[in-house]
Amino acid sequence: MKIIISNQSELPIYAQIREQLKEQILNGQIPEGETLPSIRQLAKEVGVSVITTTRAYSELEAEGFIATMQGKGSVVLPTDNKLLREQYLLRIEEGLSTAIGTAKTMGMSREELTDIFNNLLET
Amino acid sequence: MELLEVKNLSKHYKSFDLKDISFTLSKGYIMGYVGANGSGKTTTLNLITGIIKAAEGETYIDGMSKEEDTAAYRDKIGYVGDESYFPDHFKIRHIRRVLKDFYSTFSEEKFDGFVREWSLPENKTLKDFSRGMKVMLMFASVLSRETKLLVLDEATNGLDPVMRKEILRLMQEYVMDGERSVIFSTHILSDLEQIADYIYFIHEGRTVLYDAKDELIENFLLVKGESAKIPPALKRELIGLEENAYGFEAVLPSDKAELLGSAFLFEKPTIDQIVIHYIMSAGNQARAK
Amino acid sequence: MRALHFMKIDYMLTRKQLYIVPVFFLLALVTSRGISEGGTSLLVACSYMLFVASIFATAPFGYCVGKNRGFLLLLPATVKDRVVGRFLYGLSFVALLSLLCGVLAGGYLLMGVEVPLWLWGVGLCEMAAGIVIMALEFLFFYLFGEGKENWQYLSNIVRVAPGMVMFFAASALVEEVQDTAASGTGMELESMTGKFMQTGVLAVAVSLLLTAVAAAVCVKVIEKRDYA
Numbered sequence: 108m109k110i111i112i113s114n115q116s117e118l119p120i121y122a123q124i125r126e127q128l129k130e131q132i133l134n135g136q137i138p139e140g141e142t143l144p145s146i147r148q149l150a151k152e153v154g155v156s157v158i159t160t161t162r163a164y165s166e167l168e169a170e171g172f173i174a175t176m177q178g179k180g181s182v183v184l185p186t187d188n189k190l191l192r193e194q195y196l197l198r199i200e201e202g203l204s205t206a207i208g209t210a211k212t213m214g215m216s217r218e219e220l221t222d223i224f225n226n227l228l229e230t
Numbered sequence: 231m232e233l234l235e236v237k238n239l240s241k242h243y244k245s246f247d248l249k250d251i252s253f254t255l256s257k258g259y260i261m262g263y264v265g266a267n268g269s270g271k272t273t274t275l276n277l278i279t280g281i282i283k284a285a286e287g288e289t290y291i292d293g294m295s296k297e298e299d300t301a302a303y304r305d306k307i308g309y310v311g312d313e314s315y316f317p318d319h320f321k322i323r324h325i326r327r328v329l330k331d332f333y334s335t336f337s338e339e340k341f342d343g344f345v346r347e348w349s350l351p352e353n354k355t356l357k358d359f360s361r362g363m364k365v366m367l368m369f370a371s372v373l374s375r376e377t378k379l380l381v382l383d384e385a386t387n388g389l390d391p392v393m394r395k396e397i398l399r400l401m402q403e404y405v406m407d408g409e410r411s412v413i414f415s416t417h418i419l420s421d422l423e424q425i426a427d428y429i430y431f432i433h434e435g436r437t438v439l440y441d442a443k444d445e446l447i448e449n450f451l452l453v454k455g456e457s458a459k460i461p462p463a464l465k466r467e468l469i470g471l472e473e474n475a476y477g478f479e480a481v482l483p484s485d486k487a488e489l490l491g492s493a494f495l496f497e498k499p500t501i502d503q504i505v506i507h508y509i510m511s512a513g514n515q516a517r518a519k
Numbered sequence: 520m521r522a523l524h525f526m527k528i529d530y531m532l533t534r535k536q537l538y539i540v541p542v543f544f545l546l547a548l549v550t551s552r553g554i555s556e557g558g559t560s561l562l563v564a565c566s567y568m569l570f571v572a573s574i575f576a577t578a579p580f581g582y583c584v585g586k587n588r589g590f591l592l593l594l595p596a597t598v599k600d601r602v603v604g605r606f607l608y609g610l611s612f613v614a615l616l617s618l619l620c621g622v623l624a625g626g627y628l629l630m631g632v633e634v635p636l637w638l639w640g641v642g643l644c645e646m647a648a649g650i651v652i653m654a655l656e657f658l659f660f661y662l663f664g665e666g667k668e669n670w671q672y673l674s675n676i677v678r679v680a681p682g683m684v685m686f687f688a689a690s691a692l693v694e695e696v697q698d699t700a701a702s703g704t705g706m707e708l709e710s711m712t713g714k715f716m717q718t719g720v721l722a723v724a725v726s727l728l729l730t731a732v733a734a735a736v737c738v739k740v741i742e743k744r745d746y747a
Binding site for chain 2 (some may be wrong): 524527528532533535582583586587588589590591592593594595596597600627743745746
C-alpha cells in the first residue's frame with residue numbers, strides 16, 4: 108500500500124487518499140480481506156489530519172470497497188468483476204468525453220474524430 | 231466526547247478586547263488557533279490554561295472547570311509557549327526535581343529519554359540553551375507525564391524545518407490513542423495546516439471563522455484574474471481583494487462560484503490564504519470608514 | 520505538602536546565595552572573636568547575620584519574574600500553596616541564620632566562655648525582628664511588584680533599607696544594654712535576665728503570628744490577580 112499526497116493537486120487530500128486506495132484495491136495491489144491501517148495510524152503516517160483520513164475511509168466504505176468493523180478496523184471487501192468493470196467503464200467514458208468536448212470546441216467533424224479514434228486503435 | 235469546551239470567553243484590556251470565544255474540541259483531534267499577531271491568540275490560550283482570569287465565560291477540560299479544582303485542572307494540561315517559561319537559572323536537574331515533586335504521573339525514564347534523544351545539555355543553565363533546545367525541553371517536560379490537552383502557543387515559531395517536522399510528529403503521536411487533544415496557536419500555519427482537524431480563526435479579538443479544516447478549504451476559492459474584468463456582482467462577494475498593476479487576487483465563498491464565469495482563474499486555497507484575505511478585507515473596511 | 524515543594528523551588532532558585540552563607544558565618548565568627556564585655560560582640564555578630572538574612576530572604580522574588588514564572592504558575596497547585604511556600608522559605612531562611620547564631624553561641628559555651636542568659640533573650644528578639652521585617656517585605660513585594668520585570672532594581676532599596684535600620688537599632692540596643700550592665704548592680708541584671716527571655720519568646724510568637732497574617736493577606740490579594 109502506498110499513498111502519495113500532492114499539495115499541487117486540485118483534488119482535496121481526502122479524495123487523493125480515496126482514489127489511490129481505490130486504484131490499489133481494484134488492481135489487486137491491496138488484496139481482498141486485507142486490514143487497512145487505522146484512521147489515526149494512516150493520518151500519522153501520511154501526516155494529514157484525522158478528519159481527512161476519516162472522510163477518505165467513509166467514502167470508500169460508502170462505495171463498497173471496504174467495511175469498517177468496531178474493534179477490527181477496516182477490511183478490504185471482495186471487488187466483484189462487475190464493480191471493477193463499472194469503474195473502468197466510467198473511466199473510459201470520462202476520457203472519451205473529454206476528447207469529444209475538445210473536438211467540439213475546435214469544431215471538428217464527426218468523421219475526422221472517428222478517423223483519429225480508429226487510427227489510435229490500430230497503433 | 232468533548233475534551234475541551236470553551237464557552238463565551240471574554241477578557242477586557244485597555245487597548246484590546248477578546249470577545250465571546252466559544253468552541254469545543256473532541257477527544258483525539260487537533261485544532262489550529264490562527265490569527266495575526268495581537269489578535270488575541272495568547273490571551274485565549276492563557277484563559278484556557280487558567281493563568282489569567284476571564285471577565286466572562288468558562289473553560290472545561292474533560293468536563294472539569296478550573297474553579298472546581300485548580301490543581302487537578304492544571305494537571306490535565308501540557309503547555310508549551312513561544313519562549314522558555316522556565317526560570318533561567320535552573321538546570322535540567324532542577325526541572326526534573328520540580329516535575330517529580332508536583333506531578334504524580336511524571337516518568338523520569340521518559341523525561342531522560344527525551345533529554346538524550348534531543349541532546350539537551352544537562353550541565354548548562356537554561357539561559358545558555360538555544361531557542362530550539364528550550365522548546366524541546368518544554369516538550370520533554372510536558373510529554374513525560376500524563377496529560378489530556380496539549381496547549382501550544384506559537385511553539386514552532388522561529389524553529390528550523392527539521393524541528394517543525396519533529397513537533398508535527400509529536401502532535402500527531404499525542405492524539406494517536408484518540409483520548410487526547412491538541413490546540414496550537416500560530417500566525418502562519420504553513421506545514422501545520424495538513425495535520426489540523428479544526429481551524430479557529432480570530433481577528434482583533436473576534437471570531438472570524440471556525441470549522442473543520444477540510445470544510446473551510448472546500449468553502450472557499452482563491453480567485454485570480456484581470457481587475458478590469460470583475461463584474462460588480464462578483465466584486466461585492468470577493469473577500470480581501472488585492473489588486474496590483476497586472477491583476478488581482480481574492481477569496482470567494484464557493485457557493486458564489488457561478489459568478490465567476492470563465493474569465494478568471496480559480497484554485498483551492500490554503501488556510502493561510504483565506505486568513506490573509508480576510509485580514510485584508512477587515513483592513514479595507516476600516517479604510518472605507 | 521505542595522507549599523513545602525514550593526519552598527524547595529525557592530531554595531533551588533536561590534541556591535547560589537546559599538553558598539555565601541558559610542562566608543557570613545565566618546564573618547560573624549571573626550566579629551565575635553574574643554567575646555567580651557558581657558557578650559556584646561556576639562550580639563553585634565548576630566545582628567549582622569540577621570541583617571543578611573532579612574535581605575537574602577527576599578531573593579526568590581528577583582529570580583522569578585516575567586516569562587520565567589510560567590512554569591511555576593502552571594504547576595498543579597493553588598495560589599495559597601505558592602504564597603505559603605514562599606513565606607516558608609523566608610521563615611526557614613531567617614531560622615537557618617538564627618540557628619547559625621545559636622551554633623556560634625553554643626560553640627563559645629563549649630569553649631568555656633560564659634554566654635549570659637539575657638543574651639539569648641536579646642537574640643530571640645532579633646530573630647523576631649528579622650521575621651517581622653521578612654514578612655513586611657514579602658507583603659510589600661506581593662502587593663506591589665511580584666513577577667514584574669524591571670521592578671527588581673527599585674526593590675533593592677526595599678530589600679536593604681529595613682535590614683539596615685534593624686542593624687543600627689541592634690547596635691544602639693547593644694550600647695544601651697552595655698550601659699545598663701555597667702551601671703546596674705548584679706541584682707538588677709539577675710532580674711533582667713528573666714525578662715529578656717520572656718520578651719524574646721513572646722516577640723518570636725508575635726512575629727510568627729504577624730507572618731501568618733501577612734501570608735493570608737497576600738493569598739487574598741494574589742488570588743484576584745492574573746498570572747497567579
